[in-house]
Amino acid sequence: MKFVVLGAGAWGTAVAVHLARVGQEVTLVPRREEHAAALEVDRENREYLPGIGFPQELRVSQGPVPRETDVMLLGTPMAGLRDWCRRARNAKLASPPRLVLSLAKGIEAGTHLRASEVISAELPGIDVGTLTGPSFADEVARGLPAALVLATASHSEFAGQVQVALSGPSFRVYTSSDVVGAELGGALKNIYAIASGCSDGLRLGENTRAALMTRALAEMIRLGNALGARTETLYGLSGFGDLVLTCGGRLSRNHEFGRRLGEGATIDELLKGRKTVVEGYRTAESMHGLCRERGLDAPILEQIYKVLFEGMRPAHALHALMTRGLRRETDER
Numbered sequence: 001m002k003f004v005v006l007g008a009g010a011w012g013t014a015v016a017v018h019l020a021r022v023g024q025e026v027t028l029v030p031r032r033e034e035h036a037a038a039l040e041v042d043r044e045n046r047e048y049l050p051g052i053g054f055p056q057e058l059r060v061s062q063g064p065v066p067r068e069t070d071v072m073l074l075g076t077p078m079a080g081l082r083d084w085c086r087r088a089r090n091a092k093l094a095s096p097p098r099l100v101l102s103l104a105k106g107i108e109a110g111t112h113l114r115a116s117e118v119i120s121a122e123l124p125g126i127d128v129g130t131l132t133g134p135s136f137a138d139e140v141a142r143g144l145p146a147a148l149v150l151a152t153a154s155h156s157e158f159a160g161q162v163q164v165a166l167s168g169p170s171f172r173v174y175t176s177s178d179v180v181g182a183e184l185g186g187a188l189k190n191i192y193a194i195a196s197g198c199s200d201g202l203r204l205g206e207n208t209r210a211a212l213m214t215r216a217l218a219e220m221i222r223l224g225n226a227l228g229a230r231t232e233t234l235y236g237l238s239g240f241g242d243l244v245l246t247c248g249g250r251l252s253r254n255h256e257f258g259r260r261l262g263e264g265a266t267i268d269e270l271l272k273g274r275k276t277v278v279e280g281y282r283t284a285e286s287m288h289g290l291c292r293e294r295g296l297d298a299p300i301l302e303q304i305y306k307v308l309f310e311g312m313r314p315a316h317a318l319h320a321l322m323t324r325g326l327r328r329e330t331d332e333r
Contacts, residue, residue: 001025001165004069004097006084008035008060010048010276011103012075014137020058021143022168027059027066031080036062047275052141065091071162072097073131074119077277078106081115085122096123098158101150102130105186105242106279107286112293114183116153127154129179131166132186133237134245136252140171147172149238151182174237181233184224188301189243190280191287192216194258195304196247198314201262208318212300213247215321219300223287226296254280261307262314284308299324 001024005016008030019026030036039045040062043054054060065072065088076084081104088100100123102115113121116128129152140146150166150173152159159175167173176182195216199208220243221234233239246252257270257278271281288305291298303317 001161002066002068002070003027003073003165004029004061004066004071005073005075006065006088007031007074007076007080007103008039008045008048009075009077010045010137011135012073013045013049013052014135014141015073015075015103015131016058017052017054017141018143018168018171019166020055022165022171023057024165026057027061027069029061029065031076031084033062036060049137049141052138065093067092067094069093069097070099071165072100073103074100074115075103077279078104078108078115078118079277079282081108081118082122085119089123096126099127099129099152099162101128102183103132104279105132105183105190106283107187107290109282109286112286112290114180114187116179116183127152127156127158129153129159130182130186131173132182132242134241136245136249138251143170145170145172147174147237147241149174149176149182149236151176151179151233151238153177153179176233176236176238178230178233180227181224181229182238184227184229185220185234185236185239186242187279187283188220188223188287189216189239189246190254190278191284191301191304192220192243192280193246193252193254194261194278194280194284194308195300197252197255197258197260198262198304198307199258199318200255201259201264202315202318204318209248212321213243216247216300217243219298223291223296223298223301226294227290253278257281258314267308281308 003026016028133148306312
């Protein structure tokens with residue numbers, strides 16, 4: 001099966017390395033020509049995923065999108081997704097890909113659209129979906145075991161073939177038809193990871209983190225249901241699984257961002273000169289706007305938004321959450 005991965009950040013590179021390792025035909029297309037040249041010479045991504053050598057079978061393209069591909073994976077942050085879709089649309093493809101998958105975990109700023117909605121708007125008439133779940137790029141690239149979800153709106157035979165092609169001894173892929181739930185879980189967990197990081201930065205202890213993660217899951221399910229997601233999806237790999245990893249994993253950029261905020265760093269200090277993207281930062285703004293539009297109550301999201309965009313101190317935000325009106329656990333809004 002022919003795959004192309006557009007975007008050579010850490011996650012796009014890791015997926016491309018994995019695909020080549022399991023015997024698929026895969027081409028990695030960086031955004032910048034000079035980056036592509038460096039990848040070809042070094043045979044590793046020293047900028048975003050250092051220390052991981054490329055399999056011999058992995059191709060790097062310095063030019064446009066390859067003309068023939070079965071599956072196109074968009075390995076880009078949300079901010080670059082629409083531009084990559086337009087580049088793909090303008091490429092002189094021999095035929096459209098049979099499936100386009102997003103690797104992004106966020107909500108588009110301004111439009112409040114999920115990744116698959118952006119792709120469908122820019123590449124109409126093509127089946128779309130997402131590949132998501134608890135997965136740090138470095139561990140996947142090194143071949144450590146991981147389990148992810150391939151969510152597509154259609155129940156085509158081809159989606160099952162893609163599941164098989166993606167899977168390997170260290171990379172287990174489950175399928176789902178709940179694209180909404182898979183994408184919302186991946187987006188929301190980044191916001192809650194910032195909250196968890198703030199708690200750890202304030203040294204509030206394991207009890208606090210456990211309580212915060214549990215209530216974050218409840219909020220994730222409540223918001224997801226209101227936006228069309230299925231509860232079982234948010235209890236699965238793309239929701240609960242990714243929440244556990246991102247809220248406590250040592251490789252989590254969102255948790256690290258929140259931890260440093262809790263320790264006293266400013267937003268400007270943390271964003272200045274960054275090469276890697278902290279998706280939870282912009283997703284908090286987009287999800288906050290979406291919740292306002294739909295009249296949805298999200299206490300944790302609201303407090304993190306205030307920390308990130310209104311200058312509230314993390315300690316004050318967590319205090320506000322702890323002193324809210326008392327309710328029954330299952331009825332809380």
